[in-house]
Amino acid sequence: MQELGQIIRERRSIRRYEERAVEKEKLTAVLEAGRWAPSWGNSQCWEIIVVQEKELKEKLSGTLTKKNPATLTVMDAPVVLAMCSESKKSGYYNGQQITRYQDWLLYDLGLASQNVCLAAHDLGLGTVIVGAFDHGLVEKILGIPDGYQVVSLIPMGYPAHAPSAPKRRELTSFVHYDNF
8 A cells, every 4th residue: 555645646647448357346445435535514425326338338438528538538448437416415404505606516526536536546546537528418328316416427447558747836836824
């Protein structure tokens, strides 16, 4: 197991995978990491659909926006996780929105997705978070019930490449103390 700081610094968006299955134990460990993500009021608003069927991944791939670099990724990855959420659960109390933003679910799904991606990387797997697709069509393909929505797709598998780190902003360019 790697040090957390190293895992955070070395994780990359992986868009090409080896043609080998993800072991059930590793998949379970990744899903457990998502399970333990923090959430607003411990709402745990997430639902995760594990897609492994080739025809289903091909259909999902067809929903991505034109020129999306993840189109083949979704089709070819051994596993695609559809990160879904229950609407009006996170950021709501007694049915009333109490946060500034319409629904806190995006924040909670971001936390769960980060846990999933970091755990996958620690286990030697690669991931990429995909958000540019026809959400309504994906929801139809996956049979998402009313009151739930797909937020992102996360293809996952053994990396077939090792991209270098992208340039990062210096702390002094975005960290402020006491005021902006």
